[in-house]
Amino acid sequence: MEGKYNNFLKRIITTIIGIPLIVLIIFWGEFPFFIIIMILAFLGLNELYNMAHKQGYKPSYILGSILTAYFIFTTFYDIYNLKYYKYAIVTFFIILCFIIQLFKKDFSKVLPDLSILIFGSIYLGYLLSFLLKVKFLPNGNYYLLCLLFITWANDVGAYIIGINFGKNRIYPKISPKKSLEGSVGGILFSIIITFALRSWLNLSFNKLISLGLILSIVGQLGDLFESVLKRGSGVKDSGKLIPGQGGILDCFDSLLFTAPIFYYYIKLLI
Numbered sequence: 001m002e003g004k005y006n007n008f009l010k011r012i013i014t015t016i017i018g019i020p021l022i023v024l025i026i027f028w029g030e031f032p033f034f035i036i037i038m039i040l041a042f043l044g045l046n047e048l049y050n051m052a053h054k055q056g057y058k059p060s061y062i063l064g065s066i067l068t069a070y071f072i073f074t075t076f077y078d079i080y081n082l083k084y085y086k087y088a089i090v091t092f093f094i095i096l097c098f099i100i101q102l103f104k105k106d107f108s109k110v111l112p113d114l115s116i117l118i119f120g121s122i123y124l125g126y127l128l129s130f131l132l133k134v135k136f137l138p139n140g141n142y143y144l145l146c147l148l149f150i151t152w153a154n155d156v157g158a159y160i161i162g163i164n165f166g167k168n169r170i171y172p173k174i175s176p177k178k179s180l181e182g183s184v185g186g187i188l189f190s191i192i193i194t195f196a197l198r199s200w201l202n203l204s205f206n207k208l209i210s211l212g213l214i215l216s217i218v219g220q221l222g223d224l225f226e227s228v229l230k231r232g233s234g235v236k237d238s239g240k241l242i243p244g245q246g247g248i249l250d251c252f253d254s255l256l257f258t259a260p261i262f263y264y265y266i267k268l269l270i
Contacts, residue, residue, distance in 0.1 A: 071125030161185025222257030
């Protein structure tokens with residue numbers, strides 16, 4: 001029990017330091033935020049590839065990084081109407097990735113290596129790029145803060161209620177510690193924070209409830225999905241970069257799922 005509360009204390013300290021820093025980065029400007037997203041994507045991709053290596057797979061980190069950067073880069077430059085060129089670029093690059101496989105000495109793992117390469121780029125590049133899409137919405141900085149706070153409230157609520165009252169396990173095969181009580185706690189915290197941010201979101205009562213509920217459920221599914229990746233690789237955390245949190249994937253697993261949902265939810269309403 002003492003270990004749990006020590007970990008919780010580390011999370012609190014990390015959050016106290018991290019939130020002002022994140023707010024500063026969001027309001028700093030578009031290009032610095034773009035660079036930060038790119039760095040997070042590369043770090044997350046490295047963690048994902050390390051997990052793949054533990055299973056004996058060796059996807060190309062260079063090719064994966066290029067494809068990941070492509071998704072983020074084209075999202076950023078969509079502001080300047082890059083248009084259909086981005087589809088031509090990715091098409092030729094993917095074909096190039098396929099052609100490179102012809103020169104490998106060992107063909108036994110070509111299929112899983114390529115699958116991991118493309119999956120990792122979509123997971124860390126395409127999904128993470130939605131943070132940029134949210135930022136580029138009208139009043140996007142405030143929408144982005146809402147997305148982050150609601151997603152984090154879900155994580156905090158699930159963690160606090162889970163460690164104190166969690167008894168009924170949701171999916172022990174994937175994550176033995178996640179409980180039904182913690183899940184409900186995450187939902188309640190998300191909805192409360194959503195209402196606390198109603199002046200920024202400018203949504204009706206029903207839409208606020210549905211937004212908090214949807215983001216909480218989707219965020220928890222994102223957390224479970226990352227747990228599947230770790231379970232399959234035999235690791236407890238994706239990394240050790242963030243005290244009390246683990247790695248980049250551990251910290252942003254929920255956000256990778258909630259960012260696209262939040263973006264399209266708001267996009268349909270504005």
